[in-house]
Amino acid sequence: EPEVTQTPSHQVTQMGQEVILRCVPISNHLYFYWYRQILGQKVEFLVSFYNNEISEKSEIFDDQFSVERPDGSNFTLKIRSTKLEDSAMYFCASSFRGRVEQFFGPGTRLTVL
Amino acid sequence: GEDVEQSLFLSVREGDSSVINCTYTDSSSTYLYWYKQEPGAGLQLLTYIFSNMDMKQDQRLTVLLNKKDKHLSLRIADTQTGDSAIYFCAENPNDYKLSFGAGTTVTVRA
Numbered sequence: 677e678p679e680v681t682q683t684p685s686h687q688v689t690q691m692g693q694e695v696i697l698r699c700v701p702i703s704n705h706l707y708f709y710w711y712r713q714i715l716g717q718k719v720e721f722l723v724s725f726y727n728n729e730i731s732e733k734s735e736i737f738d739d740q741f742s743v744e745r746p747d748g749s750n751f752t753l754k755i756r757s758t759k760l761e762d763s764a765m766y767f768c769a770s771s772f773r774g775r776v777e778q779f780f781g782p783g784t785r786l787t788v789l
Numbered sequence: 790g791e792d793v794e795q796s797l798f799l800s801v802r803e804g805d806s807s808v809i810n811c812t813y814t815d816s817s818s819t820y821l822y823w824y825k826q827e828p829g830a831g832l833q834l835l836t837y838i839f840s841n842m843d844m845k846q847d848q849r850l851t852v853l854l855n856k857k858d859k860h861l862s863l864r865i866a867d868t869q870t871g872d873s874a875i876y877f878c879a880e881n882p883n884d885y886k887l888s889f890g891a892g893t894t895v896t897v898r899a
Contacts, residue, residue, distance in 0.1 A: 707884075711887075718889050718890065718892060719832065719877065719887075719892075720889075721887065724885035726885070731884070732883070732885040732886055734886075767832060769832075774884025775819045775884050776820065777822060777837055778834075778887060780831050780832040780834075781831055782831040
């Protein structure tokens with residue numbers, strides 16, 4: 677069964693460094709998403725991406741964040757200058773179209789020291 | 790606005806039924822979802838219901854939707870130890886995102 681994959685599973689970085697989190701969505705899906713979950717808190721929407729552009733973003737997704745689909749398979753989230761409060765589990769998701777079920781990857785745990 | 794509320798904890802004896810409740814606010818949501826998260830793992834889509842349905846059954850899972858009260862519930866029949874997890878209710882207020890509740894931690898005791 678096709679699934680969303682994410683790499684790395686765990687990333688440790690120093691405050692102020694740039695990180696890139698990688699995702700491979702399900703191959704025939706057209707909508708891509710990033711969510712994050714700070715430890716013990718609810719899953720929060722960050723951004724959605726469709727037709728090679730951002731379709732919606734939350735207040736959390738400020739200028740430090742960017743997303744890219746550099747080729748036909750990868751979908752990346754870049755945090756330009758990490759802060760301590762960026763420590764969280766980051767989930768990538770994809771869906772065939774809008775307003776249907778989204779399939780989530782296993783997540784990347786980001787730890788900012 | 791979007792606000793999804795769930796009770797935080799549920800303890801249930803193995804073999805009993807579990808019922809997890811959720812309320813949501815956005816009446817434009819087309820689908821409502823239940824996701825399961827096991828310790829240290831990602832989000833697994835358990836089931837979903839279309840907003841014009843009031844019930845959906847899938848093996849041990851029964852979803853009930855009261856659209857008038859914006860109330861969603863998930864019933865797990867014959868709860869097993871493997872059902873211990875956090876269960877998230879979610880709505881999709883538009884084409885582009887899901888709004889999640891805080892999650893209900895279900896603990897199954899022997």
